Amino acid sequence: MSGASEMSVASAFSGMTRVDPVLFKAACPDCRGGFELAASALRLVVGATHRTTFYSFTCPQCRASVRKPAGERIVELLTGGGVRALRLQGTGRGA
Numbered sequence: 001m002s003g004a005s006e007m008s009v010a011s012a013f014s015g016m017t018r019v020d021p022v023l024f025k026a027a028c029p030d031c032r033g034g035f036e037l038a039a040s041a042l043r044l045v046v047g048a049t050h051r052t053t054f055y056s057f058t059c060p061q062c063r064a065s066v067r068k069p070a071g072e073r074i075v076e077l078l079t080g081g082g083v084r085a086l087r088l089q090g091t092g093r094g095a
Contacts, residue, residue: 022081028059028066035060039082046075047088055083 023036037057044055055078056067070078079085 030064031062033061042083044078044083044085046085
């Protein structure tokens with residue numbers, strides 16, 4: 001390709017700025033504490049029904065294990081923010 005200039009990796013990314021990690025606001029029903037959690041602090045389980053689809057975390061203040069239901073919109077927000085989803089066998093989704 002004549003006339004095509006080569007670009008280094010450094011110059012290709014020179015205009016980019018650092019991206020801050022996504023933080024999710026959460027609350028603990030036990031101690032009623034409010035806080036922000038990184039995607040790595042959340043666990044998402046997607047099951048066949050609304051009863052088997054939930055997210056969970058450990059409260060950073062009282063160390064209680066918290067489990068909350070996750071509807072379609074919550075699943076989208078969490079996965080879009082980098083939370084990994086564990087999909088249970090036989091969910092019927094995408095099969």
